[in-house]
Amino acid sequence: GAGVSQSPSNKVTEKGKDVELRCDPISGHTALYWYRQSLGQGLEFLIYFQGNSAPDKSGLPSDRFSAERTGGSVSTLTIQRTQQEDSAVYLCASSTTGTPFYGYTFGSGTRLTVV
Amino acid sequence: AQRVTQPEKLLSVFKGAPVELKCNYSYSGSPELFWYVQYSRQRLQLLLRHISRESIKGFTADLNKGETSFHLKKPFAQEEDSAMYYCALTGFRDGAQKLVFGQGTRLTINP
Secondary structure, eight states: OOSOEEEOSEEEEOTTOOEEEEEEOOTTOOEEEEEEEETTTEEEEEEEEETTSOOBOTTOOSTTEEEEESTTSOEEEEEOSOOGGGOEEEEEEEEOOSSSOOOOEEOOOEEEEEO | OOEEEOOOSEEEEETTSOEEEOOEEEOSSOEEEEEEEEOTTSOOEEEEEGGGTOOBTTBEEOOBTTTTBOOEEESSOOGGGOEEEEEEEEEGGGTSOOOEEOOOEEEEEEO
């Protein structure tokens, strides 16, 4: 597509429920990233997919968080048994790989509110 | 470890005044630095990259390896510059493009 698309744009869920957030990257971008944006916390790296390589999961805050990328394109971030501290804006980005590196293109994010 | 520090969470200047948003980094290799901007109700977008040596919307940023800084500057601030600004770095040595972001500076331009 023309840009990085994320859905839903807003999600309100009850504590303890599972949620799935979707990201559709720019066509041809082999790298896909998930970040979390919280007030006062900046952008926190969560997970990174590049081509067929094993994903870099080093930023996932707990085992309640997981992500997959099917067919090298669409990615889903899943949060199980949501907690109030999971409330944040979840951002997806994609990029080409190699050098020169032109930086990321971000989606508009999913605002998750856990009540 | 890679680290980006933006010491000012909030910065307020008057229209027409010079503005400087500070960014310091920690990285032992050869970093590539970026500034991203997020205007109200818009998505995060790339403002400039240090390797491009470009000026975007009047903003420039010079990489100072001695001081490990990449401050963003504009000589005359405009009201439309009000936004959240993030400094970020990635390291070629890692062979990947994972960006590490600072905590951001909210810039407000007063009329």
